[in-house]
Amino acid sequence: MLPELGHLVPTLSLAKNLRAAGHEVVYLGVPDFEGWILERGFGFVPVFETVFPRGTLTENRAETAEALAARFSAYGEYLLRGALESRLRETSPDLVLADTLNDFLMVSAWSLGIRCLRLSTSLPQGWAPGVPPLSSPLPYDASPEGLARSEGAWEALLGSRTDQSSYHAIKLAVLVHRYGYPLDRIDRRGSFEAELPEFPEIVLGPSRLDFPRPPSDRRIHAESLWLDRPEVRFPWELLDGRPLVYVGGGSQAHRRRETLALGGLAAEVAAAMPDHQFVAAMPEGGPGETARPPNLIEVRFAPQLALIERSCAVIGHGGLSSLKECFYHGKPVVVIPGRFDQPGNAARVRHHGLGAVFEDSSVTVAEVVEALRRLPSDAAVRANVASVREELVTLEREQPGRRWIEAYLASGAR
Incomplete structure (x- = not known):
């Protein structure tokens, strides 16, 4: 998952359900989250240690443009030397649940023949008729005018990513040229990152909170609430x-x-x-x-x-x-x-x-x-x-995420 508590906390309900069903759950994360994960009884494997050294996340993270550029450079160097694949080989998982924003992890697993599902801590981020990007305040509107406004928002978003020196262009080039991932399998219409729709998606939240979308057998809404967490003291x-x-x-x-x-x-x-x-x-x-x-x-x-x-x-x-x-x-x-x-x-x-x-x-x-x-x-x-x-x-009672994962593992699908 991405190095943010907001991306870790929603996974705990699903992780605990998988563990209770007899599965071993191991988190791949940056070093600062090792103690937090171990305290909750899960395994931990550090990744991106040179990008996010221990102590990084406790610092003031209002980083300068120069610091962000250095971070991106270290990120690229980590990927280019194959460090992420090395961690996956050492861990040898039966299944990778990758943050939907971490397409490098998805493609690394794909390159090694490891099965992988997307795990989204947000509502669905991809394109659908009448649905603006998740980063947009525009309403859902299925009228011709609404569809045009939605498409205009998507065009503006994608247009902001056309600079070949931009983060998105460089990332796309790495996916295609470093990993050999087919360009025609990448859907650039993602609210924050390009979508990789060949990987089925588990959305950690309720469908009733989203705008209307066509049904898909490659997406499921799943349990996501950490209801038994210890609470801090309060007067x-x-x-x-x-x-x-x-x-x-x-x-x-x-x-x-x-x-x-x-x-x-x-x-x-x-x-x-x-x-x-x-x-x-x-x-x-x-x-x-x-x-x-x-x-x-x-x-x-x-x-x-x-x-x-x-x-x-x-x-x-x-x-x-x-x-x-x-x-x-x-x-x-x-x-x-x-x-x-x-x-x-x-x-x-x-x-x-x-x-x-x-x-x-x-x-x-x-x-x-x-x-x-x-x-x-x-x-x-x-x-x-x-x-x-x-x-x-x-969702919390029926555990559809855990059930879907078990069915996926049993099916042998890739």
Whole structure:
């Protein structure tokens, strides 16, 4: 998986189900995650040690362009000397579950004849009629005008990748020339990376949260919630019974300027709603220059599941893991999206009537206050959230991901 907690946490439910069924589960990861994986009882094999030396992920990751270029150079050198294939040969797995953004791992496994499935910690990232890129805030629209807007968004995205010196062009060249992967098997219409559709995909999230897509027997939606995780300590005695609103910055809060902006907005909203209490999980620095009102409790780390369960609504950036946890507990959301898949997730929240969505550049305190007073008692919103919750509960109970993997292994398919 990619070296982010947001890409590791959603895999734990599936990994635990596979282990409970008698399978050995080993994570390939960067050294900084070794302790985290071993504490959870899984095997660990380090990869990309020269790209992400131990200690890298505990540093301030607001890297300069020069540092990112050096990282990309080290990444390329690691691949060109065959280090990833060496690790796969040493591990000798029966099956590789590769992060859908890590196409080098998929193609490395392919080059060695090792079976491989894609594992997506986001909603599906590929093209479908009327579905804009997951990075886009555009709505789903099957009308001729909507289809044209969606296609225009895809054309703009792919047009930004045509520079032959760009990351995407270089990566494509490595896949084709270093590994001999057939160019006609690569679909460039991926929201963040080119898609490799020959590898079946396990999506770690509910289908009811996505835009409408044609059904596919090469994709399954699977269990993804880490519900039994240990929670951090919290001053519960400070909660006094007023309706609670939880404000979560997400798993990448440390690297987002917009997280502090969210904290500042939360402080202003809390000041305008003295009949509610607010808990905000924010990075160091607090809500900036905004005064902290007495009904706002701010912590560095929060017991998110327990706080969501107690809340009447949740404010966040729209990261998929947090959205799933909110809907599992039946809570509506106020989403102010940041980057990556968050604009697309927010568009899907709006499409399915699961909460309120605002743009960071134009949102007002009055709009958020109105949404927080309306959403908890909105019957339509509650019914929509309950529908997504039903699928999430079913996925955790029925374990379709584990079953699909076992059927794939038994079939001998490649």
